Amino acid sequence: MRTQFGWTLALAAASAVVLAAASGAALAQGGEARADSKAPSPDPRNLEGVWFITHASHLNRDQSVGYGRESPDKELTHSRVLWPIDHKSPPFTAWGQKEFNAHFNGNLHNQPIADPSTNCIPHGMPRIMISPYPMQIVQSKGLITMLFEVNHNIRLIHMGQPLPQKVSLTQNGYAVGHWDGDTLVIETTGISKSGIFDEIGTPHSDELKVTERIRKVDGGKTLEDVFTFEDPIAFSKPWQAREILAWRPDIQLMEYVCEENNRNWADASGKTTAK
Amino acid sequence: MMRLTALSLCAALSVCGGSAMAADHPDFTGLWQAPAFVAALKTTDGKAPPLKPEALKLYRQRVADRAAGRKVGDPVADCLPHGVPRLMYAPYPLLIVQSNGQVDMVQAANHTQRLIYIDQAQVEPGDPKWLGHSVAHWDGQTLVVETINNDERTWLDKAGLPHSDEMKVTERLRLGPGGKTLSDAITIDDPKTYLKPWSTVARFNRKPGPLDLPEMVCSRDHKM
Numbered sequence: 001m002r003t004q005f006g007w008t009l010a011l012a013a014a015s016a017v018v019l020a021a022a023s024g025a026a027l028a029q030g031g032e033a034r035a036d037s038k039a040p041s042p043d044p045r046n047l048e049g050v051w052f053i054t055h056a057s058h059l060n061r062d063q064s065v066g067y068g069r070e071s072p073d074k075e076l077t078h079s080r081v082l083w084p085i086d087h088k089s090p091p092f093t094a095w096g097q098k099e100f101n102a103h104f105n106g107n108l109h110n111q112p113i114a115d116p117s118t119n120c121i122p123h124g125m126p127r128i129m130i131s132p133y134p135m136q137i138v139q140s141k142g143l144i145t146m147l148f149e150v151n152h153n154i155r156l157i158h159m160g161q162p163l164p165q166k167v168s169l170t171q172n173g174y175a176v177g178h179w180d181g182d183t184l185v186i187e188t189t190g191i192s193k194s195g196i197f198d199e200i201g202t203p204h205s206d207e208l209k210v211t212e213r214i215r216k217v218d219g220g221k222t223l224e225d226v227f228t229f230e231d232p233i234a235f236s237k238p239w240q241a242r243e244i245l246a247w248r249p250d251i252q253l254m255e256y257v258c259e260e261n262n263r264n265w266a267d268a269s270g271k272t273t274a275k
Numbered sequence: 276m277m278r279l280t281a282l283s284l285c286a287a288l289s290v291c292g293g294s295a296m297a298a299d300h301p302d303f304t305g306l307w308q309a310p311a312f313v314a315a316l317k318t319t320d321g322k323a324p325p326l327k328p329e330a331l332k333l334y335r336q337r338v339a340d341r342a343a344g345r346k347v348g349d350p351v352a353d354c355l356p357h358g359v360p361r362l363m364y365a366p367y368p369l370l371i372v373q374s375n376g377q378v379d380m381v382q383a384a385n386h387t388q389r390l391i392y393i394d395q396a397q398v399e400p401g402d403p404k405w406l407g408h409s410v411a412h413w414d415g416q417t418l419v420v421e422t423i424n425n426d427e428r429t430w431l432d433k434a435g436l437p438h439s440d441e442m443k444v445t446e447r448l449r450l451g452p453g454g455k456t457l458s459d460a461i462t463i464d465d466p467k468t469y470l471k472p473w474s475t476v477a478r479f480n481r482k483p484g485p486l487d488l489p490e491m492v493c494s495r496d497h498k499m
Contacts, residue, residue, distance in 0.1 A: 048375045049375065119494050120493075120494040122492060138374050140373070142485070143372070145370075152386055153386065154381055154386050154388070158486075171490065252392070255404045255406060257355065257405055258494075259353065259385075259493065260355060
């Protein structure tokens, strides 16, 4: 059944796991919020606090057939796959499809192509936003800081600034933000193509632009992030994904030091040394 | 009255914190950098830290190894965290964002995060972390930070000042005139390594311009 190494198979593989694996990182982090924990801020523009993706699970590449194309939670993305809202494959260009196939086949045949996080390099946008670890938002005048537990990634959102004409390439890109009513709009460019979208290997080029619309819903207990991806090299048209994060006042970010005893190191050719 | 004072300070600096800023406390939010790199820490009065004999032997070995070009085992050279307080005076910009009951720091060197929890109980001793666990309280205009559970593998400076897991670090962070400088008066209390507690001070200048950090990735750039 390995004849079709496309997005359908990938979605199926990922769905299988969400259904099968009840023990996500969210549960390991301490379960539900304490009853005595403080209430979320009533200010819709106050996004501060610790947030955790609601759908965190492991991707099991062996479970590849017999499941539907929909995400188990309809249009929601989860921690291993950025799920297109329309349930269809991202509109890959020929280059995008080729790159995707290379990553996906590599995973399937136990010869994964190393991605930056393997070598303790920041995960990159948009992948960092779906990591199955908590993220904390801190708001200052002119700056929104996102602190990620996984490999101490950071994102700095420069508020009220225009998107620069030219920025040097970095893993997590250069981000500017503004408020559209009570929705935080973040535009990120300058994202190095060395990163991939997610664990199944959706690729992008240096020309990727990610636009996020982030807002609090459910009385502030939930954060919604709707992504729009534009990349003329990898995709024939823009596409969208939607993520939900839960407010988790019961969690403090833990220390995560990828650089200590990394047994996943990959050499320059991308071959991993994992055993 | 206190509120007015803090707000006008805020306006003068154009760097005041977000929605959760407590108006009667100073706000350390900003981009800071030590004006000069100090490779070997001295006490506040310019003396050598009071190492116990065994620790002195280890320290001298590290200094000699570096002078001879031998591998010295500095964790920072292997992209591991600086630890507290060395993270503070690493020779790169330090972003401080203060809000949400916390003072959070990002050291540009390998985008290392240090989170300091204000008015929270200290954790139990005995679970070392590379950056320990930091809690703080206000003493007037000074933020007093106490850090325990400091992993003994970190060094206090590049020269190789050692410490044990039992080290307690107390820092008194305070803004200078006009908020243009920040001082960190550091006291090291580690009876396993030092004959007595000793103090040093790190000073920082506020970097002008937008709050931004270069992307420094040690495992890619091999620089820290």
